[in-house]
Amino acid sequence: MPPASTAEILPTHTPALFAAAVARAAELLRAGEVVALPTETVYGLAANALDERAVARIYAVKGRPAHNPIIVHVASLELARRCARAWPGRAEVLARAFWPGPLTLVLPRAAGIPDLVTAGGDTVGIRWPSHPFIQAVIQACGFPLAAPSANPANQLSPTSAAHVAKWLGEKIPLIVDGGHANVGIESTVVDLAVSPPRLLRPGMISALAINAALAGTGAELSKAGAGTGANAGANAGGTLRSPGQLEQHYSPRARLVVWSWVDEAELARRVRELCVPPARVTVVAHSQVPLGGGYGRVSVIPHDAEAFARALYGELHECDEAGAELIVVEAPPTTPEWQGIADRLRRAAAPRR
Ligand code: TXA
Ligand code: MG
Numbered sequence: 001m002p003p004a005s006t007a008e009i010l011p012t013h014t015p016a017l018f019a020a021a022v023a024r025a026a027e028l029l030r031a032g033e034v035v036a037l038p039t040e041t042v043y044g045l046a047a048n049a050l051d052e053r054a055v056a057r058i059y060a061v062k063g064r065p066a067h068n069p070i071i072v073h074v075a076s077l078e079l080a081r082r083c084a085r086a087w088p089g090r091a092e093v094l095a096r097a098f099w100p101g102p103l104t105l106v107l108p109r110a111a112g113i114p115d116l117v118t119a120g121g122d123t124v125g126i127r128w129p130s131h132p133f134i135q136a137v138i139q140a141c142g143f144p145l146a147a148p149s150a151n152p153a154n155q156l157s158p159t160s161a162a163h164v165a166k167w168l169g170e171k172i173p174l175i176v177d178g179g180h181a182n183v184g185i186e187s188t189v190v191d192l193a194v195s196p197p198r199l200l201r202p203g204m205i206s207a208l209a210i211n212a213a214l215a216g217t218g219a220e221l222s223k224a225g226a227g228t229g230a231n232a233g234a235n236a237g238g239t240l241r242s243p244g245q246l247e248q249h250y251s252p253r254a255r256l257v258v259w260s261w262v263d264e265a266e267l268a269r270r271v272r273e274l275c276v277p278p279a280r281v282t283v284v285a286h287s288q289v290p291l292g293g294g295y296g297r298v299s300v301i302p303h304d305a306e307a308f309a310r311a312l313y314g315e316l317h318e319c320d321e322a323g324a325e326l327i328v329v330e331a332p333p334t335t336p337e338w339q340g341i342a343d344r345l346r347r348a349a350a351p352r353r
Helices: 015-030 052-062 077-083 089-098 132-143 161-168 207-217 264-273 305-321 336-349
Strands: 009-010 035-037 042-050 101-106 125-127 172-177 188-191 198-201 255-259 280-283 297-300 326-330
Touching: 009 015, 015 035, 015 042, 015 132, 015 172, 035 161, 042 052, 042 132, 077 125, 089 101, 089 207, 089 336, 161 172, 161 255, 161 305, 255 336, 264 326, 280 305, 297 305, 305 336
Parallel strands: 009 172, 035 172, 101 188, 255 326, 280 297, 280 326
Antiparallel strands: 035 042, 101 125, 188 198
C-alpha cells in the first residue's frame, strides 16, 4: 500500500472554490513548489518551467530519468511563441486548429527554457491545455508550467485527484481536484523541429486530423515505417520514439493482455492457458462482453474511441486496486481514431523490465 496522502486537496466546483484554488496553486508555484493540477488529458505535476530548481523537484518527485524531457504548458499563443526559438507556419496552423487541446508541438527551444526541461536537447514540447483550471493558474502566474503526468515514473497516469493522491500524496503539498480528466489519455506529440514533421506519440488528436490540418502547408506527417534507416525504432503508423517512449509506460501492476475472442468459450480457454484463477481476472470489454466465466470483475467500456479513452485509465486503476492478477482488455478497432488507445494498450501489455 502507498503511504497515506498528506497533500492539501482543493476542490474547484464553485466559482469561489475555483478562485481560491487558483490563488493557492499560483502561490506555491511562485515559491518554486511542485503541485498536481488537472488537465483535460491526465493530471499534471506542475512547476515553474523557467525555474530550474523547481523543475528538478519534478524529476525527484516522479523518480523520472533525467534524459526524458518535460512538456511546457502555456495559456496563449503569445506565451507559446516565447518558449520557442522558431515558430514555423506549420506550428501556427496546428496551434490554431487544435489549441487549446490535447496536442503537444515539439519546436526549437527558446534560450530561456532551462536545460532540465528539455533534458539537454535543442527542442521543447509545448502544449496549451483546454482545462480551465490550469489555464487560470498559468495566467495568474504569468510563466509557463513544466508538467509531466502526475504519476511515479512507469506507473499509470492519473485521471482523477484520487489517483494522484494514491501515489504522490505524501510527496507534494497540493493536489487540485478538477474532476475526471475529459480526454483520459496523454496528448498527441508532434515533432515540428524536423521536416517532414513526425508523430512522436499518438493520442486522441489523430494523425489523420493532423494531416488534414497541415494539408494547406505542403507538409504531412512522415510515413516512416518500422526499422527504416534514420527512422529505425518507429512503430507501425510512423510513430517515432521520443525519449519518454523508450520507458515502459502507462502500465498497471497486474499483467495486461489485449485479446479478441469470438465467444465466451474462447476467452475462457485462453484464460485457462495462462493458469490464472478466473476470480483474479478482470475483463475489460467493449463489444464481446462475457456474461459468465466467474471473472473477478467484468467492465464494459463504450465502443466509442473518445468514451473509451476517457474511461480506460480509471478502469486500470480500479483493476489494480481490486488486486487483479490478469487484466484482459478486448482489442480496440484498428481505425485511426483508436491509434492513441492502441498505443497505450500496447505499452501497458509490454512485459515489465
Ligand atoms: O497530455 C499530456 O501530454 C500530459 C499532460 C500533463 O499535459 N503530459 C504528459 O507528460 O503526458 P509526460 O512527461 O508524461 O510525457 C511527455 C512525453 C514524453 O514521452 C516525452 O519524452 C515527450 O513527451 N517529450 C517532451 N518534450 C519533448 C521533446 N522536446 N522532444 C521529444 N519528446 C518530448
Ligand atoms: Mg507520463
